[in-house]
Amino acid sequence: MSAFCPLSSLPISAAELAVQIHDASDQAPLPGATVAVLGTGLGGHADEKGYCRIEGLPAGHYDLLCSHIGYQSQTLHAIPAGGQISVALATNAVEVPEVVISAVRRSQAYATTPISIAVAEAHRIAEYNTLSLVEPLRQVAGVSQVGGQLNIRGSSGFSRGTGSRILMLVDGFPLLSADLGDIKWDAIPLAQVERVEVVKGAGSALYGTGALGGVINVLTRDPGQDPSTRYRLLSGYYSQPAYRTWRWSDGPMYLNGFDLSHNRRIGETGLVLSGGHNRSTGYHQNGDARRYHLYAKAVHHFSPTSHWRTMANWAFDEHGVFVQWRDRDTPLAVPVGDGPANTASWKLHLNSEYYRLLRRDLGYRLKVGYYRTGFENNQAAGGLASDGHKLSGEGQVDYAGLPGWIWTVGVNTTSDRVRSPGDFLGARDVLSLASYAQGVREINEVAELTAGLRYDWNRRAATDVLIRGVCGSFAATGKRTGEFSPQVGFSYRPWSNSAIRASLGRGFRAPAVSEVFAQAQVSGLKVCPNPDLGSERVWSYEVGFRQAIDNWLAFDGAFFWNDYWGLIEGRPDLQAVGSVPVARFQNLSRARVRGVEGEVLFALPYGLGARGAYTFVDGVEYLAENEVLPPHCHDDFELGGKAPLPYRSRHAVNAGLKAKRGASEAMLGFQYLSAFDRVSGLFPECGRDQVPIVLANARLSRRLGSLHVNLRIDNIFQYHYATIERKIRPLRRFSLSIDGEL
DSSP: OOOOOOOOOSOOOTTOEEEEEEETTTOOBOTTOEEEETTSSOEEEOOTTSEEEEOOOOSSEEEEEEEOTTBOOEEEEEEETTOEEEEEEOBOSSOOOOEESTTTTSOEEGGGOSSOEEEEEHHHHGGGOOSSSHHHHTTSTTEEEETTEEEETTSOOOOSSOOOSEEEEETTEEOBOTTTOOBOGGGSOGGGEEEEEEEESOOHHHHOTTOSSEEEEEEEOOOOSSOEEEEEEEEEEEOOOSSGGGOOOSSOEEEEEEEEEEEEEETTEEEEEEEEEEEEOOSSTTOOEEEEEEEEEEEEEEETTEEEEEEEEEEEEEEEOOOSOSBTTBTTSOOGGGTTOEEEEEEEEEEEEEEEEEETTEEEEEEEEEEEEEEEEOGGGTOOEEEEEEEEEEEEEEEOOSTTEEEEEEEEEEEEEEEOOTTTTOEEEEEEEEEEEEEEEEEETTEEEEEEEEEEEEEEOOOSSEEEETTEEEEOOOEEEEEEEEEEEEEEOOSTTEEEEEEEEEEEEOOOHHHHHOOEEETTEEEOOOTTOOOEEEEEEEEEEEEEETTTEEEEEEEEEEEEESOEEEEEOTTOOSSSOEEEEEEOSEEEEEEEEEEEEEEETTTEEEEEEEEEEEEEEEOOTTOOOOSSSOTTOOTTSEEEOTTOOSEEEEEEEEEEETTEEEEEEEEEEOOOSOOOSSSTTTTTTOOOEEEEEEEEEEEETTEEEEEEEESTTOOOOOSBTTBOOOOOEEEEEEEEEO
16 A cells, blocks of 8 residues: 545545544544555555545545454445545454455455465564564464474475575565575564565465465555654573573673664655664574664655655674584583584665556556575585575556456566575576466455466576585586466355355475585585475465454464475485485475364453464375485384374464553463474484473563553573474573654
């Protein structure tokens, strides 16, 4: 949405629409209420008197979605341009999303989406006192964390920092690195996030490669009308471990962060500028980190129906490297030779988007983005280095001229250019071209059908140079692939506050450059290339149900089933010679992940609220008759049979209890994940140190005028656990954040 909504007390022209939004109980205006013009990129927010005026609309009738946090949304159909309407919103004590854009690449009512989608709003993200999005996102139903990687409904295990099956977007622009194909969490401007939408299940029909397990779309704030300067201070410290022999330092283990941002309008252009610095010792040896970031965003309105957005984000990160512990008696220290291990990395993200609504039923947008990432390890960390460049361009058209249909069609191109020493990744070039179309058919007022198709062509360029490194010599051959990704979805609202959804779709992911070509030896583990590695594919199925009861309960449940072919997993190479464990990324013949997911929200008396979420995941791979099993942890597997997929918890529970009174709010949270049935098999201890995860946290916050103070304790009971071999997860942490406006 792009239109600003000033007070509408002036006469209304034939191309303007004014909406007054107020509380249904006392008629009080609702400043900040959102008005979305469905099927377009237009909309806005109400001013302090509850008025929103959208100017320059082409003549015709529009569907509007009016919403506000804490209120039940309303969808208004066939509203003519050139009028003024009043909308009364009833309060809703249960917070549920109202408007999403990631499901079909445009504004859509949450209740009508045919797939599972979760939304994390900015004020909820801020409650976690965190320096990255990982912590708040792993509290989303169906989302978990292994190492530093997120996993949606068991689609991912642990790939040691390369090849994400979740497509990360910032304002719709891809943010997976060109070389490692991973998510750089410090490249996301956390202080500028307005909300995050998490699409669960294969999203390749609209987003192409990388969206095999889901999509995370980070939406940043647009500049506001009035000048403002905001700041955020964050400080925290970690408790010493429960066992004295585990202590690696007698000094304090802390984290600090500072962010400052300024917002203003100059004529028809809105600007946001921000910067910040974070510093931490970490909770283990080599956990030290220092980070800097700068951010700028501009939105210029050429007319009420056309605008241009551009963003620049830069981040620098220098931190120690912890691959595995020294031994089981000193799990928070690194091996003696790894003490100096350090890496420095930098990220630059530039994007620009132009949108224009030509007439009531036709609009288009043009997008171009550039994402550069680079890192350099010192010799103690393997001496690895790489520089990746991702250039993307896209054109999209939204058309609602066919009766009952809204179509989104587009073309997309992405060029990945990697430059790295020949004994690591080498010089690599990957080109992707794609076209897509998706239509939404309104069958009647309570039923919608969604159908889409995307074709992706991917070329991995060959090189004539013989590659030499720690794994020997090999030739880098080229590879070309073409992939069709269809998707069909259906949503039905049989009665008020209820919705049934069903979808099926195909997804794929081309392997990252690092999965194909990486060769490295770090901290006693060697990774070798696999030039024959191919794409992984999935057919994804889902049936879900949403139900709200009056003003006190909301439920969302889903059954999902994913069939994979050629799933890419890092596996031991038994044919390798030597005492150092060797791993390569390989295509599994076939795998299946199925499960159920449910989440319930309660609004209780006396300002109390509760949340509970449960996810069951059953993930297996089908072992081929000629499968080469890992050297460890396979005694119960038979060739031709089934084996659990590594690093997947079968059971996950998230729960919380919240109390709010006046300007104060308190929260208790709980998380449980069952122990993995299987790990990599690279190490002889297998799953010895894999235990169920049981965590508790607490939060107390209060608003003091323009200040918001938030005190938090994570891992209250100092529970020690590991999600990957030979690395303990964070200790108990106390943190305090202060947000305010100058």
